[in-house]
Amino acid sequence: MQFSFYSKLLGSLALLGSVLTLQSNIAHAQANVANYPSKTVKMIVPLTPGSGADIAGRIVGKSLTEIWKQPVIVENRPGAGGLIGTGVVVNSDSDGYTLLVQSASYAANPAIYKKLPYDLKSLTDVSILGTSPYALVVSAESPYKSIKDLVDAAKAQPGNIPFASAGVGSSTHLAAEYFNQTMGIKMLHVPYKGSPEAIQETIAGRTAYYMAPLQTAIGQIQGGKVRVLGLTSATRSEIAADIPTIAEQGFPNFEIGLWVGVWAPSATPKGILQKINTDINKALQEPEVKTAYAKAGITIKLMNLAETEKFVRSEINKYSKIAKDAGIEPQ
Template identity: 40%
Template sequence: MMRRRDFVAGLAGAGALASAPRPARATAWPARPISVVVPYPPGGSTDITARMVGERLSAILGQRLVMDNRPGAGGNLGLEVVARAAPDGYTLGVATTAHAINMTLFRKLNYDTLRSFEPVALLTENPLVLVVPAAAASRSVHDLIAAAKAKPGALNYASSGLGQSTHLAAELFASMAGIKLTHVPYRGSAPAITDVMAGQVDLMFDTTQSVLPHVEGGRVRALGITSAERLPIARDIPTIREAALPDYVAIAWNGLVAPKGTSPDIVRRLNAEAVRALQEPSIADKFAALGATSRPLAPEAFGAFMADEIAKWGAVVKQSGATLD
C-alpha cells in the first residue's frame, strides 16, 4: 500500500507538471504582411514586375506583400537592407542583373549576391531596347554608330543607375561598336526615360516593360533590341545583332531573394507560389505583352543562374575597365 508521504509527493509532482508552461505552438507562416524591398524607384521595370507578382502572391498567400522602394547606389542600398533583415520570411528583396554586375563593378560591397541571400525564384527575363528621342536624327543603329564615331564622347546615354543592365548594355554596345559614349546615371528607369523623351539625353538602353509603351506612343524611337531574335510583340524593331553587331546580346532579369538563413520550407513555398503566379494567364499574358518571359526555376537552379550571370557580366565589366567605390 502506498505510504502517505509517497502519495503526497506524487500529488506535488502532478501539480508541477500541470502548472509547467506548455511549448508555444508554432505560428503558421505567413501570419502578417511581408515586406518586399525593391531597390529602385516606383515606375521602373523592376518595380512593375515586383508589383504585378506581389499582387498575385498576396492573394495566394493570404497576406499582403508590401512594396518598399529603396533606391540608391546602383541597387545596392536596397539589397543591403535585405541582407541585414531577420531571416524570418517577412522580408524579401528583388535582385536584378545589376546585382550580378555589382559583384565585379564595385570595389567593396556590404553584401554578397550569392552568400548573403537565399535564392527564391527567377521572376522575369527580358531584352532591352535601344531608344533615342523621337526627334533624333539617327533612324538606325548604323546611323547612331556613325554619329558617335564622328564626335567621340559627344553623345550621352541615360541609365537607371550605375551598374544596372541599362548601364552595362550600353558599355558593351560601345565597346563592340568601337565608339565612345558619355554615361549619365539616374536613380531609376522612370526619370531616365523621361529625359530621353524630352531630348535631354541622346539615347538609352531600357527594358521592354518600361520603354515599349513610349515607343508605341511615339515619344521615343526604337533603333534596336538586345535579344538574339526579334520579339513577337515588336516585329518591326530589328535586333542589334542583325542591324550592326552580330555578336551582341544582353538580357535583363529580376528575381526574388530572401535573407540568408531563411527557412528552406518558406523558400520552397515562396518558390512554388511564385512559379504558380507567373504561370497564371492574368500574369503571363501581361508580361508577354511587355516582351518579358519567365522560367520556372527551383531555388537551387536560380542560385546557379545567378552564379553564371556574375561570371558573364564580370567579364564585361573587366573588359570595359569600369570600377566604382
C-alpha cells in the same frame, strides 16, 4: 561514489534538456514553415517605381497575395544603383517576410563597386520572375535613325556623346557598356536615379540613347515618344514584332537581356525558401500574370532553387567580364 552517481545523473539530465530543446526548436521551425506566411510579406524593390523590377514585382506580388491569403506589399527603396534597398533586406530578419526584388543590377553591382556595403553571401537566390530584352531608345526627334547612325556619330566624337543609365552599376549601365564595347565606341555615361528619369531625359534629347528595359519603355514606344533602334534579344519580341534586333542589323552574336529575381536573407529556413520559390512559380502560371507579362513584354522563366542559384552565379560572371572588357574601374 555517491558524488559520481549524482554527477552522471546531472549530466544525463543536461543532455536530455539539450535534446528536448533541439526537438522544440525543430518543431517550432517546422511550424513556422507550415504556417508561412502568417502575416504581411514585404517586397523591397531597390529601384524607382516604373522600373523593370518594380513592374514584375507588382504583377507577381498581386498574385501571391491571392495564393497566400496575406498582403504582399511592394516598397521602393531606390538609390546607389540598388545598394540602399538591398542593404535593407540584408539587415532584415531571416524569416521570409522581407524579400528583395531586384533586376540584373544585382549581378552587375559587384563588377562596379570595389566593396559592396554587404556580403553577397548575406543573401540567397530564391526565384527568377522573368526576363525581357532591352530596347535601345533615342528621342523621336533624334537624328539617329539606325544603329549605324549612332555608331558613326560616336566614332566621330569619341567620349563626347552622352548615354543614359538607371544608375552607376545598374544593369542598364552595363548593358549599354556592352553595346559600346561591341560597337567599338566610347561615349559619356550619364547616370540617373532610375529608368523613368533616364527615359525622360532621352526623350528630351539630353542624352543620345538609353538601353531601356522593354517593359519600362513600351508605353513611350507605343506613344511615339521614343524611337527604338533595336532590341537586345536574339529574336524579335512578340509584343514588338516590328522592331528589329541589334543582332539582325549586322551583329549576329549580340545578345543581352534584363531579368528580375527574388532574394532573401541567407539564414532563412530552407523550407520557407522552397515554399516561396514554389508559390512564385505557381503565380507565374496564373492567367492574369501571363496576360500582364505579355503586355509588358516579359518572358516567364520557371526555375527551382538550384537552377536559380546557377543562373545568378553565371550572370555575375558575365557582368564581371563586361565591366573588365569595357575597362571600367571599380569605384
